[in-house]
Amino acid sequence: MxxxxxxxxxGLSGAREGAAPxxxxxxxxxxxxxxxxxxxxxxxIVALLADDALGAGREAPVGAxxxxxDAYWSAFDQVQADPRNRVIVAAAGGxxxxxxxxxxxxxxxxxxxxxxxxxxxxxxxxxxxxxxxxAMIEWAIAQARAAGCGLxxxxxDKQRPGAIRFxxxxxxxxxxxxxxxxxxxxxx
Amino acid sequence: MxxxxxxxxxGLSGAREGAAPxxxxxxxxxxxxxxxxxxxxxxxIVALLADDALGAGREAPVGAxxxxxDAYWSAFDQVQADPRNRVIVAAAGGxxxxxxxxxxxxxxxxxxxxxxxxxxxxxxxxxxxxxxxxAMIEWAIAQARAAGCGLxxxxxDKQRPGAIRFxxxxxxxxxxxxxxxxxxxxxx
Numbered sequence: 001m002x003x004x005x006x007x008x009x010x011g012l013s014g015a016r017e018g019a020a021p022x023x024x025x026x027x028x029x030x031x032x033x034x035x036x037x038x039x040x041x042x043x044x045i046v047a048l049l050a051d052d053a054l055g056a057g058r059e060a061p062v063g064a065x066x067x068x069x070d071a072y073w074s075a076f077d078q079v080q081a082d083p084r085n086r087v088i089v090a091a092a093g094g095x096x097x098x099x100x101x102x103x104x105x106x107x108x109x110x111x112x113x114x115x116x117x118x119x120x121x122x123x124x125x126x127x128x129x130x131x132x133x134x135a136m137i138e139w140a141i142a143q144a145r146a147a148g149c150g151l152x153x154x155x156x157d158k159q160r161p162g163a164i165r166f167x168x169x170x171x172x173x174x175x176x177x178x179x180x181x182x183x184x185x186x187x188x
Numbered sequence: 189m190x191x192x193x194x195x196x197x198x199g200l201s202g203a204r205e206g207a208a209p210x211x212x213x214x215x216x217x218x219x220x221x222x223x224x225x226x227x228x229x230x231x232x233i234v235a236l237l238a239d240d241a242l243g244a245g246r247e248a249p250v251g252a253x254x255x256x257x258d259a260y261w262s263a264f265d266q267v268q269a270d271p272r273n274r275v276i277v278a279a280a281g282g283x284x285x286x287x288x289x290x291x292x293x294x295x296x297x298x299x300x301x302x303x304x305x306x307x308x309x310x311x312x313x314x315x316x317x318x319x320x321x322x323a324m325i326e327w328a329i330a331q332a333r334a335a336g337c338g339l340x341x342x343x344x345d346k347q348r349p350g351a352i353r354f355x356x357x358x359x360x361x362x363x364x365x366x367x368x369x370x371x372x373x374x375x376x
Binding site: 045071073084087101106141145149153157167172173175176177178184 | 234237243246247248259272273294295297298299300301305307329339341347355356359362363367368369370
């Protein structure tokens with residue numbers, strides 16, 4: 001029942017293998033490229049995830065003398081090997097200044113509609129309030145549309161009211177409650 | 189970059205192939221079995237998705253003279269071929285009386301934590317208010333824990349306040365806004 005079929009998975013793998021997987025955003029401060037993350041980006045992505053009031057307690061970025069936790073590398077390998085998951089970075093001048101994850105979820109609901117989910121959105125402090133987050137989400141929406149999705153969804157912590165208004169300005173509607181149940185002992 | 193590695197995907201595929209993929213719930217009205225959906229269950233699952241005030245406008249169950257929309261079959265095949273997605277049914281006396289979808293999402297956030305997402309939860313009108321929904325979600329949580337997840341998440345429409353209280357009674361916290369952006373022309 002769980003046997004993998006030979007058929008290609010429609011969606012993100014196609015986007016990844018397509019002719020133009022990268023996208024460039026011209027900004028006052030220079031060009032920002034949107035592209036799939038590579039393994040060498042992982043420490044910078046984790047640093048971005050941690051550079052946030054809520055993220056600071058959740059992540060363990062590379063310290064002065066430490067290597068990055070193996071769990072990050074393993075998770076990155078799993079994402080990279082999954083045609084329905086992508087970690088994206090926004091790169092400016094060779095530096096990672098933004099990130100998000102895009103997941104395609106097939107399902108029976110709404111006429112067998114494919115949905116896209118956005119997680120882990122972060123913009124570097126140096127690049128906030130300059131339209132980069134807006135461009136990243138618009139880019140993600142375009143990727144979802146190209147993959148055949150009928151819906152883009154995400155959840156946003158109620159402790160970040162600015163973020164919720166930001167998504168509403170992009171056309172998202174806060175129609176749902178986002179419920180979470182932690183299975184970990186450490187604070188989440 | 190998108191090349192599939194040979195490594196096995198940890199998670200739901202293991203649960204599917206395990207020795208005891210089914211689970212039985214003894215209830216006053218008889219035994220309810222939780223199992224992975226098979227293709228023959230699809231019409232009954234779609235009928236459940238449609239049997240709901242919000243779902244009625246979104247789905248096209250099999251009518252008196254009609255076959256089920258191809259999109260449902262195609263979506264089911266995609267779920268079934270994906271080791272990180274499962275559609276589950278609760279079956280009582282050979283009849284599908286409940287359904288949910290479980291998706292595993294690998295990602296870098298929270299120390300590379302694997303998360304489980306629940307979508308498309310429905311219980312047949314004949315079996316509501318008898319603890320079946322509660323047992324289904326507890327079963328899903330146990331599956332998520334067995335797959336190594338640190339978090340279970342779902343969104344619930346604000347038009348279903350009873351559902352939100354139901355999830356809170358199971359330990360979920362409504363810490364997030366659930367934001368959706370429809371890419372379709374038909375009402376969602």
